[in-house]
Amino acid sequence: MLDFSRTYDVLVVGGGNAAMCAAIMARAKGASVLVLEHAGQSFRGGNSRHTRNLRVMHEEPTSQLVGSYLEEEFWEDLKRVTNGHTDEHLARVTIRGTTSAVSWMSQCGVRFQPSLTGTLSLSRTNLFFLGGGRALVNAYYATAQRMGIDILYDSEVEALEIDHDVVRSATITWRGFPATVKAKTFVAASGGFQANIDWLRQYWGDAADNFSIRGTPYAQGKILRNLLDQGVASAGDPTQCHAVAVDARAPKFDGGIVTRLDSIPFSIVVNRDAERFYDEGEDFWPRRYAIWGWLIAKQPGQIAYSIFDSKSAELFMPSVFPVIEAPTISDLAAKLGLDASRLNATIDNYNSAVQKADFNPQILDHCATQGITPPKTHWARKIDTPPYRAYPLRPGITFTYLGVKVTDRAQVLMNSGRTAKNLFASGEIMAGNILGRGYMAGFGMSIGTVFGRIAGEEAAAHALN
Amino acid sequence: MHSTDAIIEARRQAEVCNACRYCEGYCAVFPALERRRAFTNSDIAYLANLCHNCKGCYYACQYAPPHAFAVNFPKVLAEVRHETYAAYAWPRAFAGVFERNGVIVSLAAAIIVTVVLVGVGWLQDPDVIFGIHTQPGAFYAVIPWSVMGGLSAVVFLYSMLALVMGFVNFWRDTGGRASELADITPLAQTASDVLSLRHLGGGGHGCNDRDESFSTLRRWLHHATFYGFMICFASTGTAWFYDTFLNWMAPYPITSLPVVLGCVGGIGLIIGTAGLFWLKLVSDQEPTSRRLLGADVALLMLLGTISFSGFLLLGLRATPAMGTLLALHVGLVLAFFVVIPYSKFVHGVYRAAALLRNRLELRNSTAPQRVLPAKPADKGETAEIFSASAK
Known part of the structure; x- marks a missing residue:
């Protein structure tokens, strides 16, 4: 039972990777630490529970990583994917910070494994957690408990009261009851707002109702909103979020990795009107999957259908949901609720535009269509071998970019340009400083781990001073 | 199936x-699944x-x-596993014994022990049963060698046959061919998998024996049980060898090989079975199937009790209690022989068979089973991924 009259040295808002890294670091420095996790124990860990790796800089091969991945290459990769929407200094702090993070993670009980099957391209840059993100979260919680960190589940922080650049207290709801918690310093690690449909609706209108949120339903952005409303400076584009194509049958929240679909380059994709709307074979799938969420979000009803025939059935990872199958295109259209004559026309049109060439899923094979708009520039084969198959697609939102502005010591910056005296931030709530746009596999966990550690260390130093 | x-x-x-x-x-199951x-x-x-x-x-x-x-994979696989014991049982008519296996194994053991005790009491002169025997062949004075050895051998050979038939059923059902069993390398690899419990390591740092925390306790307790059992078996084999070829009859001195092996194996069995039983009681019940507990406990208890009765017999073999304890011990061993193919014991056969199938699959999977989505060779997922601008 928690003593609410106690003043903790460090109060950590959130219970994901960044929060636990901060909590453990602060406790290791001797601070008393309270972690307030909105979720119950079963769903603790925010979006970290759906992750599987982090991107690390390394100068030579390690037990789980091949080759080397040096700071400059890492930085160039980041610069490219963000299109310059980044902060070079903070980015380099993160990149360098990953080198020492790995052994520290091991000490915290996190285990690693070789890159997973089908992710060979990441075997040089990304270190995979054995068992995935939930196993990592478990390791951190076990370490936190061993170190004597107090953890409260089912505890939503509603507000941090800022007064003259100082956070005085936290207003929380604990198991449905209001309470106030005092601490000397605060670490905001409560994630983005991607699970807050009303907030998404501000930028996307009613389309937001048709989004599937791939991760935790607890990322409501409550503290982010609260801080921004109190004069905290923001970072990252508020209108953006990372979105991929997921199976339309995915649950509204928490579908995680298994709902994503890799069938698009080997199929044609039509909208509700049975019309194609984008080049499905534009580039290798890992280079294109992140645009398909938005492409579908812009279609009527935010729904699309990836349609292929039995030739392509085994070219991609199996989906968790059953493929929709029919002996004819008309039957398939009926099952999908599409206009049969229109779908037949679209496919006939596409088939007659397909040119003879050597299909090869491993390369940009230039099997392209001719004379249709939009074209399909690679892997275009006739859809003519029944049974015909389809997956329904919706936009799946991974994370939002808007966050609070921070210094390289994880101190939160106010609009005035001053730093909040006792407020630090780590993880998704400040990732927009560094990843202002785009996506780079495993980099969110890199930011969370590095800035989580910095925030914990700084918060403890501030509190114990 | x-x-x-x-x-x-x-x-x-x-x-x-x-x-x-x-x-x-974590283990072999997921690569096999993939x-x-x-x-x-x-x-x-x-x-x-597997x-x-x-x-x-x-x-x-x-x-x-x-x-x-x-998703609760360990639980549902445990349930399937138990159903496979019934599905592959030989003869088919006995499949039903896996339905309430804990009760059936316990009852069978109780009945057999009772029959042996009553039989000895009925057929043997009380003076012999309650007499003190220390001469070579003392045990056979109470239960004649022909009865003890003959009955055990018949039952044991039947049980081995039933296990082999179970293996054959599994092998056929999972698409195996007899010719696959001829290759020595996968067999040797499988033996190593079994003897080391390679996959009971959670990928190297231990299993979730009790809860979220990791330990290798269950692996060690299983080792104690398994090797304890094998050492006890070696003890019996040595005694049989002495008796048959050297004409040296039990009871053997404390320092003799059969007694030393029996003691070491027996201690292993007691520690292993007691430990595994304790783990079942204290472990998180969520990923386990409660209704399968009976089958596990029945076999563990039987093995533990055999060891315990063996030690009692060893300790009191020079007293008037020897006759009764011998009947008890022989009854328990006989009961064990009877239930071998119809108890949790069969898990060893099917686990080994699955491990062998896994080794064969690994050897044969030279080409990837599926064509992976194309990957850029250079930058992987870092390359040119960007989200389209909003609206």
């Missing part, structure tokens, strides 16, 4: 696993027996209950 609720549920969960794959570093796109009943039966029930995947699972997908 016919469809059952457990198989259908296991298939549903396996499809979630196959789309996720975060657990492939070699398939669809799962037949026999595939599920094979995966279920699972060592280390539970690492359950605690790592982002889809474990209360998530809507409700």
Whole structure:
């Protein structure tokens, strides 16, 4: 039972990777630490529970990583994917910070494994957690408990009261009851707002109702909103979020990795009107999957259908949901609720535009269509071998970019340009400083781990001073 | 293997696993699963027996209950595994004994022990039963060698036959051929997998024996049970050898090989079975199937009791209690021989068979089973990924 009259040295808002890294670091420095996790124990860990790796800089091969991945290459990769929407200094702090993070993670009980099957391209840059993100979260919680960190589940922080650049207290709801918690310093690690449909609706209108949120339903952005409303400076584009194509049958929240679909380059994709709307074979799938969420979000009803025939059935990872199958295109259209004559026309049109060439899923094979708009520039084969198959697609939102502005010591910056005296931030709530746009596999966990550690260390130093 | 609720549920969960794959570093089950796109009943039966029930995947699972997908792979595989014991049982008529296996094994043991005790009391002169015998062949004064050895041998040979037939049933059902058994390398690898319990290591740092925390306790307790059992078996074999070829009859001196082996093995069995039983009581019940507990406990108790009665017999063999204790010990051993093919003991056969199938699959999977989505060779996922601007 928690003593609410106690003043903790460090109060950590959130219970994901960044929060636990901060909590453990602060406790290791001797601070008393309270972690307030909105979720119950079963769903603790925010979006970290759906992750599987982090991107690390390394100068030579390690037990789980091949080759080397040096700071400059890492930085160039980041610069490219963000299109310059980044902060070079903070980015380099993160990149360098990953080198020492790995052994520290091991000490915290996190285990690693070789890159997973089908992710060979990441075997040089990304270190995979054995068992995935939930196993990592478990390791951190076990370490936190061993170190004597107090953890409260089912505890939503509603507000941090800022007064003259100082956070005085936290207003929380604990198991449905209001309470106030005092601490000397605060670490905001409560994630983005991607699970807050009303907030998404501000930028996307009613389309937001048709989004599937791939991760935790607890990322409501409550503290982010609260801080921004109190004069905290923001970072990252508020209108953006990372979105991929997921199976339309995915649950509204928490579908995680298994709902994503890799069938698009080997199929044609039509909208509700049975019309194609984008080049499905534009580039290798890992280079294109992140645009398909938005492409579908812009279609009527935010729904699309990836349609292929039995030739392509085994070219991609199996989906968790059953493929929709029919002996004819008309039957398939009926099952999908599409206009049969229109779908037949679209496919006939596409088939007659397909040119003879050597299909090869491993390369940009230039099997392209001719004379249709939009074209399909690679892997275009006739859809003519029944049974015909389809997956329904919706936009799946991974994370939002808007966050609070921070210094390289994880101190939160106010609009005035001053730093909040006792407020630090780590993880998704400040990732927009560094990843202002785009996506780079495993980099969110890199930011969370590095800035989580910095925030914990700084918060403890501030509190114990 | 016919469809059952457990198989259908296991298939549903396996499809979630196959789309996720975060657990492939834990054990052989997940790579084996990933070699398939669809799962037949026999595939599920094979995966279920390949699972060592280390539970690492359950605690790592982002889809474990209360998530809507409700993936609890160790639990559903345990249920399937138990159903395979019935499905592959020989003769088929005895499949039903796996239904309430804990009760049946316990009852069978109780009845057999009672029959032996009553039989000895009835047929043997009380003066002999309660007399003190220390001469060579003392045990056979109470229960004649021909009865003890003959009965045990007949029952044991039958049970071995039933196990072999069970293996054959499993092998055929999972698409195996006899010719596959001829290759020595996979057999040797499988032996190593079995003897080391390679896959009861959670990928190297231990299993979730009790809860979220990791330990290798269950592995060591199983080793104690397994090697304890084998050493006891070696003790019996040595005694048989002495008796048959050297004409040296039991009881043997404390320092003799059969007694030393019996003591070492017996201690292993007692520690192992007691420890495994304790683990079952204190472990998190979520990833386990409560209704299968009886079968586990019955076999553990039987093995533990045999060891315990063996020590009692050894300690009191020079007293008037020897006759009764001998009857008790022989009765328990006989009961064990009877239930071998109809108890949890069969898990060893099917686990080994599944491990062998796994080794054969690994050897044969030279080419990838599926064509992976094309990857850029240079930058992987870092390359040119950007989200389209909003609106």
